[in-house]
Amino acid sequence: MNRRVAVTGVGVICGIGQNLDLFRDNLMAGNSGIRPISSLDLGDIRFRNGAEVESYNPLQYFGPRETDFMDRFAQFAVIAAREAIQQAAIEWNEERRENTAIVTGSCVGGQSSEDAAFQDIYNLKRNRVHPLTIPRIMANAGASHISMEFGITGPAYTVSTACSSATHAIGQAFQMVRSGAAELAIAGGSEAPFSFGILKAWEAMRVVSQDTCRPFSKDRSGMILGEGAAMLVLEPLESAMARGATILGEVVGFGMSSDASHITQPSSEGAARAMRNAIRDAALNPEQVGYINAHGTGTLANDIAETKAIKLVFGKYSERLPVSSTKSVHGHALGAAGALEAAATILALRDGMLPPTANFREADPECALDLIIGEARPAKAEFALSNSFAFGGLNAVLAFRSR
């Protein structure tokens, strides 16, 4: 059985909007959500900017007792799932709940809860930590809280592959719906990495920009961390049409690979293999791909390696293949990144409007692609790729089709 897989709901919360409409407006306008980090005291950390969910108040979404049990990253997962499920207009019954899968991505799990607990014992010399620390930090908490909120009793799990987590999660959910292992899937990723400890660790890697995120620009100086979540509702195209659901797009292919070379340095060959696998899985010719939402972190190494990979896969056609990195507006949300970018790619295909790379200033001969710069580009693309290339050399690429 190989069924076509429709996207019937998308929910988003991130630095450029707390719902899909706001996300879309800021994405297409190239309005960056990168601002001075305000949710914690940065002390002597050398970088100051991030893409936080602005003025986030958990009590707008949850009761005080619920927030006791949920780290910020799990809250984001549930908020995005609520919007996606509402948009898909799912009517729940027992059979539906049993046949629905949940696959979430997260890189660092309940980071701020972990940081607070360790502060208590190491810094404040307390002899006990909050008893809900473990259920708050576990990386699967997002999937678990989504399942409890909606009473979903089918397969549910979490994938952790650093910056590719959400793309792997959506890919796995796609495969389950396509094969008949699930009749519906909620899939995406969530992340809330703004804790002092983890920011110090990022600082030590010297890959975070002290300025902003300028993907593919010659003067790029690194990535900018982001937070948030995006969740998709996936279901067989045929049953989505039968129940009269609004179809936002289709997932048509998923490709994976691993570099087997270096723990942080990206490999063009590995990235190219993942793109080729996604194109083959979707049964496309490379020339049918009309847009790539790049991994595009804005680090020196990624953007050069990704450019090479695109040229390896698309050859001469790469000169006419529009590419943008929306991390320039929503930041790099690690385990949520692939889900935010899947949402951006689905919107681009649906609206015939390709989102721009913001903050771009100067062409880099080593990143010579057909970059969408400054403002959105109207274009009726039928197929698009969304790239995710993780630290650890684990690559995942999704192929989408417009409706």
Place this chain on the structure above:
Amino acid sequence: MLDKLTERILATIAQAQRIPKEQVTLNSSFAELGIDSMDGVNILFALENEFDITIPDSEAKQIQGVREMVDGVIRLIGRKEEGAMPV
């Protein structure tokens, strides 16, 4: 009338469970208050912090209702104060 210490223990339980103070009486069972095992450890943590005591696992496991919890906490506070007396 309840003494001040008992009132403070009941208030700590109510706050940890996020329920109105009036609901928590000496005769309430955990089941009536909707307190499950995870809520229970959360309440123990709140009591330990509030009164600067350590509630041993062996004692904590026996407690099924508010009255036992209040008695236990008062006992532990008493032991702490005895221990702090100059010899």
